[in-house]
Amino acid sequence: MTEHPTIHDVARIAGVGIGTVSRVINDHPSVRPATREKVLAAIAQLHFKPNPIARSMISKRTGSIGVIVPFFTRPFHIEVLRGVQNALSHEQKELVLYNVENDIQRDHYFSEIPMHRKVDGMLIISLPPEDIFASGFREVGLPTVLIDAYSPHLTSLVVNNVEGAYQAVKSLLDKGHRHIGFINGIIEGNFKFNQANDRLIGLHRALGEAGLTFEPNMMVESEWDRHAGCVAALHLLAQVPRPTAIFASSDVQAIGVLEAAKSLDIAVPAELAVIGFDGLEVAELLDLSTVQQPMQQMGEIGIAKLFSHMADPHRTPELVSLATTLVERNTTRHVYKDEKKV
Amino acid sequence: MTEHPTIHDVARIAGVGIGTVSRVINDHPSVRPATREKVLAAIAQLHFKPNPIARSMISKRTGSIGVIVPFFTRPFHIEVLRGVQNALSHEQKELVLYNVENDIQRDHYFSEIPMHRKVDGMLIISLPPEDIFASGFREVGLPTVLIDAYSPHLTSLVVNNVEGAYQAVKSLLDKGHRHIGFINGIIEGNFKFNQANDRLIGLHRALGEAGLTFEPNMMVESEWDRHAGCVAALHLLAQVPRPTAIFASSDVQAIGVLEAAKSLDIAVPAELAVIGFDGLEVAELLDLSTVQQPMQQMGEIGIAKLFSHMADPHRTPELVSLATTLVERNTTRHVYKDEKKV
DNA sequence: TTGTACGCGTTATCAA
DNA sequence: TTGATAACGCGTACAA
Numbered sequence: 001m002t003e004h005p006t007i008h009d010v011a012r013i014a015g016v017g018i019g020t021v022s023r024v025i026n027d028h029p030s031v032r033p034a035t036r037e038k039v040l041a042a043i044a045q046l047h048f049k050p051n052p053i054a055r056s057m058i059s060k061r062t063g064s065i066g067v068i069v070p071f072f073t074r075p076f077h078i079e080v081l082r083g084v085q086n087a088l089s090h091e092q093k094e095l096v097l098y099n100v101e102n103d104i105q106r107d108h109y110f111s112e113i114p115m116h117r118k119v120d121g122m123l124i125i126s127l128p129p130e131d132i133f134a135s136g137f138r139e140v141g142l143p144t145v146l147i148d149a150y151s152p153h154l155t156s157l158v159v160n161n162v163e164g165a166y167q168a169v170k171s172l173l174d175k176g177h178r179h180i181g182f183i184n185g186i187i188e189g190n191f192k193f194n195q196a197n198d199r200l201i202g203l204h205r206a207l208g209e210a211g212l213t214f215e216p217n218m219m220v221e222s223e224w225d226r227h228a229g230c231v232a233a234l235h236l237l238a239q240v241p242r243p244t245a246i247f248a249s250s251d252v253q254a255i256g257v258l259e260a261a262k263s264l265d266i267a268v269p270a271e272l273a274v275i276g277f278d279g280l281e282v283a284e285l286l287d288l289s290t291v292q293q294p295m296q297q298m299g300e301i302g303i304a305k306l307f308s309h310m311a312d313p314h315r316t317p318e319l320v321s322l323a324t325t326l327v328e329r330n331t332t333r334h335v336y337k338d339e340k341k342v
Numbered sequence: 343m344t345e346h347p348t349i350h351d352v353a354r355i356a357g358v359g360i361g362t363v364s365r366v367i368n369d370h371p372s373v374r375p376a377t378r379e380k381v382l383a384a385i386a387q388l389h390f391k392p393n394p395i396a397r398s399m400i401s402k403r404t405g406s407i408g409v410i411v412p413f414f415t416r417p418f419h420i421e422v423l424r425g426v427q428n429a430l431s432h433e434q435k436e437l438v439l440y441n442v443e444n445d446i447q448r449d450h451y452f453s454e455i456p457m458h459r460k461v462d463g464m465l466i467i468s469l470p471p472e473d474i475f476a477s478g479f480r481e482v483g484l485p486t487v488l489i490d491a492y493s494p495h496l497t498s499l500v501v502n503n504v505e506g507a508y509q510a511v512k513s514l515l516d517k518g519h520r521h522i523g524f525i526n527g528i529i530e531g532n533f534k535f536n537q538a539n540d541r542l543i544g545l546h547r548a549l550g551e552a553g554l555t556f557e558p559n560m561m562v563e564s565e566w567d568r569h570a571g572c573v574a575a576l577h578l579l580a581q582v583p584r585p586t587a588i589f590a591s592s593d594v595q596a597i598g599v600l601e602a603a604k605s606l607d608i609a610v611p612a613e614l615a616v617i618g619f620d621g622l623e624v625a626e627l628l629d630l631s632t633v634q635q636p637m638q639q640m641g642e643i644g645i646a647k648l649f650s651h652m653a654d655p656h657r658t659p660e661l662v663s664l665a666t667t668l669v670e671r672n673t674t675r676h677v678y679k680d681e682k683k684v
Numbered sequence: 685t686t687g688t689a690c691g692c693g694t695t696a697t698c699a700a
Numbered sequence: 701t702t703g704a705t706a707a708c709g710c711g712t713a714c715a716a
Binding site: 353361362365373377399 | 701
């Protein structure tokens with residue numbers, strides 16, 4: 001319960017003015033070595049640390065950056081955060097985590113955080129802010145970068161979801177699949193650069209190239225979690241004709257698909273091919289094919305972009321698009337030799 | 343780039359003094375309804391938000407709590423954090439994340455954070471602070487709670503690792519195993535209430551009850567990750583006689599054990615039983631037996647304890663011990679019918 | 685080179 | 701019920 005020493009205490013002990021102490025702390029050049037020593041001695045003696053709150057009162061800088069993220073929702077976000085932490089550990093910045101669990105909380109943060117100036121910069125993960133909020137961030141001059149989301153008003157970092165979905169579906173088509181179930185994520189936010197929408201486009205493109213048409217009953221919108229994936233798969237597997245392959249929008253959903261297949265006694269990959277999206281470690285463990293997103297890299301690049309915006313507040317927003325990588329594993333190993341011609 | 347309005351601007355617009363504005367903001371009772379309306383109107387007009395930095399300058403409270411955690415190391419920590427977030431979402435507190443990757447960083451945080459007063463309370467996960475640091479937290483009056491770590495100076499929340507290890511080993515003994523390999527975590531910090539040490543004690547106790555003695559070559563100290571678990575398992579499986587069961591200190595290590603077994607063509611559970619520790623979701627997915635820790639609950643209780651310390655700074659430290667739960671799945675399903683009498 | 689006074693945006697005290 | 705004024709701890713012109 002000791003009281004914290006202030007700059008005044010140090011000045012008194014060292015027998016100098018507070019200005020000098022301040023100069024020593026911020027190693028300002030014009031201070032004689034001898035007095036600097038005295039001050040440093042006093043600082044050491046009192047275990048003095050400058051109060052960061054008082055400091056940021058003047059400097060308008062807090063030394064911390066905020067991250068808004070749906071923390072619980074998907075392991076994907078954890079991986080991105082890992083990248084963020086990684087990039088941040090080299091800088092001297094603190095990380096303030098704003099977890100959002102619902103739309104109300106999200107909009108609350110979107111409208112409050114720009115005003116409260118407790119962070120020097122913001123990273124927003126997988127949450128596309130409406131234009132009104134996005135421009136709000138710009139207006140108050142709070143540097144902000146979007147990851148896995150897009151807004152024309154803010155620098156945005158996305159993966160090429162069209163291409164990713166295309167890769168996945170094409171690989172299935174190449175293996176002879178003609179009825180491919182698609183478990184899409186929830187389409188939310190604006191529809192431009194929406195993950196779910198983009199993946200649907202990629203699906204269409206791959207089907208189109210193969211001369212197939214999209215069958216509406218082969219697509220289900222689903223939450224990103226395992227249980228939802230399982231339910232969605234059960235629905236798809238009840239269709240006639242039954243899909244011989246399922247492409248899920250997340251690895252976790254894909255795991256739900258595997259569970260659904262197991263419960264229906266459908267062999268994977270012999271009777272059903274399964275491919276996920278994300279590239280989580282658990283996909284590797286379960287030998288699950290997937291479309292790999294550069295998750296950690298997204299976090300790292302996001303921080304890098306944010307820093308360049310903090311260094312130059314007038315920088316114009318840009319759109320950075322990263323590529324995905326198809327990772328084929330056991331769950332798509334089986335080749336259908338046109339057992340059922342379509 | 344709009345400048346932020348201050349309490350003075352509001353006062354001027356509303357034609358009142360700043361004191362009155364302050365009273366309205368903090369809804370102090372003694373302010374006439376009419377003037378309150380005027381002030382509220384001015385606040386709305388200017389989109390005024392009180393500056394939290396200036397606020398905490400006076401109040402000495404920041405509205406945020408800090409968490410020191412080895413973020414990257416283990417999924418276990420993520421789960422605990424989930425519980426923390428969960429408990430925190432109901433309060434109006436922000437979460438500042440301090441990720442530590444090495445001892446230097448850890449000690450840096452331990453010595454700096456108590457001094458810099460940017461948080462109202464601290465949660466430290468899986469990092470036992472040395473006495474000098476622990477008492478430091480107390481002395482500066484920063485409420486601090488330890489999770490999965492122990493210090494006599496701070497309220498500590500631990501699981502009963504002795505009992506957990508005992509449960510695991512006993513279940514293996516009950517199935518006829520007589521040579522049980524043990525992959526321990528790294529023993530660090532003080533040895534009292536050390537996770538790794540406690541689990542070793544539990545192992546000894548179970549062996550003792552079964553009239554067996556501890557075989558030193560059946561234990562390996564290992565990092566908590568998958569690869570280390572694999573390497574450790576390969577070492578154990580090269581011993582003579584070969585262990586018929588392996589108890590790993592984390593589920594992730596246990597997954598490494600499964601990989602080692604596969605690479606050596608050893609069937610699980612027929613030729614080798616495997617049990618982990620933690621109770622991650624991935625253990626369920628891989629049908630891996632494990633000792634379940636109440637991970638989210640640890641986070642939630644940690645926050646609850648922290649809050650009670652913040653409410654009453656003079657509260658004395660306490661030790662809370664939580665129970666583990668044995669979860670038996672496929673990897674320990676096989677029963678050894680004394681194939682090799684010992 | 686060094687000390688003093690002022691300001692950052694609030695809350696709290698104290699007259700009025 | 702109100703308004704002026706003093707803190708809070710620091711950075712920084714400005715004067716010495």
